[in-house]
Amino acid sequence: MKEHHKKDQAQDQQKKGAKDQSKAAAAPAEGAGEKKLSNAELKKKAKEEKAARRAAAKVSQPQPPAGSAPGQAAEGAKGGKPKPKQQQDGPQAAGSQHGKAATPRSAAPMPAPKEAKPSVPECFSHLAMAKGVNLTQADKDVHPAVLMLGQQMSTMAISDSTTRLEATLLAFKKVIDSYTTPHGTTLSRHFTSHVLNPQIVYLTACRPMCFSMGNAIRWLKLQISKIDIDMADSDAKKLLCEAIDSFIHERITLADVVIVSTAADMISPDGGDVILTYAHHHLVERALLRARADGKRFRVILVDDPFERVGLAHAKTLAAAGIPVAYAPDLGALRTNLQEATTVLVAAEAMFSNGAMYARAGTCDVATAAFDLGMRVTALCETINFTERVSIDSLTYNEIDPERNTDEEFRLLFDTTRDKSISAVVTELGICSAKSVPAILRKLEEL
Incomplete structure (x- = not known):
């Protein structure tokens, strides 16, 4: 029994000595490890600890509102003036931009109502x-x-x-x-x-x-x-x-004065004429009033411009002078009105040298429909409006309506009527055909 007891004591002393030796060996090793860190390594370790503290502080800060500018909350906390966006660089600025991108929007903005913007088709761009x-x-x-x-x-x-x-x-x-x-x-x-x-x-x-x-x-x-x-x-x-x-x-x-007098003389004094005119022009109005002042009896069918309605005041003026007037607000019943009329009287803004007539948009429709029905179409125009230019359609020379040039509606102010649809042109030099425009231009050059 004593021998066994001695053996146990000897084993416990050996284990205790081994533990003491391991602790003593570990202590010098740790001391040696701390002594091996250089100055560069110590600086690097300090930077890493500082970056970790910054990251932890940033996570603990509240996120700015979605509508605020990047870096606005941080600048306001410091009490300084907000800096331009391009001056914010480095890890902190990058982090703030990442945070803004990750922040979900509270509500999508309502789309603004679509406005009618000016739009000119390519074929009218000239x-x-x-x-x-x-x-x-x-x-x-x-x-x-x-x-x-x-x-x-x-x-x-x-x-x-x-x-x-x-x-x-x-x-x-x-x-x-x-x-x-x-x-x-x-x-x-x-x-x-x-x-x-x-x-x-x-x-x-x-x-x-x-x-x-x-x-x-x-x-x-x-x-x-x-x-x-x-x-x-x-x-x-x-x-x-x-x-x-x-x-x-x-x-x-x-x-x-001469054109008005000539046009008024063309109206029959028998009282059976029914004159169809389009929209309003001062020459046509004066000619009709002059004919009524001369004692001639006739009726007028006034087809108005559906976009501007300038003929309404014209119809009231004629009616006040004692002329019976039938008013049509648009071209919808044009053929029916033409069948009741005996002649068409319109006015031109210009006459081209090839005989084409340049007039208010819609005049071409009236003149062409009248020509198809075999009716006489008379145009009133001063020679100062004659031009040596040539036009065969309404796209060569025209103007865009400034009030109707959007995606929803588009309109030209004038149109061009072919010479075959015009029976006569009344000028201050007399009554002539549409084909006589070049001869009149040469005559004016001589004067």
Whole structure:
């Protein structure tokens, strides 16, 4: 028993000594391991601990609202001014952007109602359109009278070609009156390029020029070029103003009087005529009123423009003068109305040299339908509206309606009628056929 007890004590002492030796060996090993870390390793370890603390602090911070800008909450907490987005770089900025991308939106925004935006089909992209020009964008040399006229044209306050022509010439008169020739130059060499051209450019930007305006401007430039360079400015300006007055009186005022008188004489005095007309034109209105003043009895069927309804006031004026008027608001019953009529009386905005008529949109429908029924179609037009250009369709020369050029609706202001549908053209030079336009143009050049 004693031997066994001694053996057990010896084993316990051996185990205890082994444990002490292992602890003693481990302690020097740990001390040796701490001594082996270099300065670079210590710095690296400190950076890792610092990055871990930053990550833990960021996770504990609340997320900013979805609508706020990146980094706005952090900048506001510091009390400083928000920095531009491009200045935020590094791990923190990247983390904030990742957090914003991961944040789900609370509610999707409601889609805005679709607006009708201006849209011009490709086949009409070559055509111009009246548009308002900001007065601050106009050339500094544009006269105030021309500025006002351009705004009126862009809003269609002045729409008729002859009215636009007369207003343009009167505005140019004011430009000439206020002009002073600079030292070292002459009126004939300076006025056209430096004064007149800016006025023309501005008016064209507001609305494309009609054919009569182009003819009158070419005439005015010719008159300016004929002025003697030795003539005094006062005399030259007086000469130009008198020439403009004579032009308006002869080519517009007297021309309208002659055309109205001729058209009124064409109406039969027997009282059996039924005249169909389209929309409104001052020449047609004056001709009908003149015929009624002469004691002639007739009826009028007025087919109106379905888009503008300018014929309604025209019908009221005729009815007030004692003329029986049947009013049709659109072209729906055109053939039925034509079967009741005996003649068609319309007015033209211009006449092309090939005999085609340029007039309000819808005139071609009326003239073509009347021609198919074998009816006489008479057009009224001043020779100042004749042009040497040629057109066979409504796409070569036209204007886009500024109020109807969206995806939902699109309209042109004018159309072109072939010469075969026109029976006669009444001008201040008399009654002629549509094919006589080139001969009249040559006659006007000689005058």
